[in-house]
Amino acid sequence: MTIDIRQASHPEAAAGYDTAALRRHFLIESLFQPGEVKLTYWHVDRLVVGGATPVRTPLTLQAARAIGTETFLERRELGICNIGGPGRISCDGEAFRVARRDMLYVAMGTREVTFESTDPANPARFYLLSTPAHARHRTVLVRESDANAVELGSQEQANSRTLRQYIIPGRVASCQLVMGLTTLKSGNIWNTMPSHVHDRRCEAYLYFDLSADARVFHMMGEPAETRHLVVANEQAILSPGWSIHSGCGTSAYSFIWAMGGDNQDFADMDMVPMAELR
Numbered sequence: 631m632t633i634d635i636r637q638a639s640h641p642e643a644a645a646g647y648d649t650a651a652l653r654r655h656f657l658i659e660s661l662f663q664p665g666e667v668k669l670t671y672w673h674v675d676r677l678v679v680g681g682a683t684p685v686r687t688p689l690t691l692q693a694a695r696a697i698g699t700e701t702f703l704e705r706r707e708l709g710i711c712n713i714g715g716p717g718r719i720s721c722d723g724e725a726f727r728v729a730r731r732d733m734l735y736v737a738m739g740t741r742e743v744t745f746e747s748t749d750p751a752n753p754a755r756f757y758l759l760s761t762p763a764h765a766r767h768r769t770v771l772v773r774e775s776d777a778n779a780v781e782l783g784s785q786e787q788a789n790s791r792t793l794r795q796y797i798i799p800g801r802v803a804s805c806q807l808v809m810g811l812t813t814l815k816s817g818n819i820w821n822t823m824p825s826h827v828h829d830r831r832c833e834a835y836l837y838f839d840l841s842a843d844a845r846v847f848h849m850m851g852e853p854a855e856t857r858h859l860v861v862a863n864e865q866a867i868l869s870p871g872w873s874i875h876s877g878c879g880t881s882a883y884s885f886i887w888a889m890g891g892d893n894q895d896f897a898d899m900d901m902v903p904m905a906e907l908r
């Protein structure tokens with residue numbers, strides 16, 4: 631298991647970053663390495679973002695010095711979404727079959743989490759998102775068909791998409807984690823424009839379902855100081871509360887969004903008028 635540490639950036643510092651520095655601070659280029667668990671610890675809201683890619687043998691989520699507890703989930707909760715072949719996750723011996731686009735919420739206090747692929751020729755790729763927690767809720771598997779689906783955007787604006795809320799109050803109880811998956815319809819390329827910020831919560835996006843030479847131009851920065859990151863398939867971005875987070879792809883794509891912070895009110899967004907964007 632590897633863990634990369636990312637510190638928080640002041641927006642005035644980020645405005646002076648060149649392309650390499652923006653990518654170093656806000657982009658995770660590699661999450662899914664066969665046979666490995668790869669984690670990134672971000673000091674904003676102490677989010678841990680990662681990937682687990684079991685092939686022939688199971689992988690285990692281990693405690694890390696960066697987290698400082700005996701087990702990884704001693705004082706944390708975890709959301710897991712499978713974006714690969716069918717797989718299995720065991721939580722203290724209770725096994726869950728997790729198909730592509732299913733999400734598992736794993737309760738604080740779970741001592742052992744193991745990841746397995748059903749077929750090594752088509753390995754599962756488990757995307758992991760963990761936030762600090764202070765109460766134990768129930769471990770719950772949410773299938774794609776059971777998530778709250780919301781239709782957004784329009785073909786005319788090239789942003790017609792289905793947003794599915796999986797870990798959200800009323801559906802799955804959690805301490806602070808809110809998580810879901812948005813899928814653009816074919817021929818649509820924009821997400822989340824008009825844009826918003828929510829200084830009360832940070833957010834991470836994992837972009838996927840892109841072909842090898844497709845890219846998403848992910849917009850970030852304070853509304854009057856925007857920058858962009860060029861993002862390839864299965865790369866993730868870290869979005870501080872002060873930053874807009876919108877993407878424009880060279881083709882349609884999907885992305886997993888996840889938030890941690892002070893509230894779990896999905897609708898609590900400060901919308902940015904188009905005239906304020908620079």
Ligand SMILES: O=C(O)C(=O)C[C@H](O)C(=O)CO
Pocket residue numbers: 782791793811812821822823833875887896899
């Ligand atoms: O399709 C979208 O728009 C999103 O998925 C937006 C994110 O869910 C978001 O930014 C929530 O704050």
Ligand SMILES: [Zn+2]
Pocket residue numbers: 826827828833875899
């Ligand atoms: Zn947002």
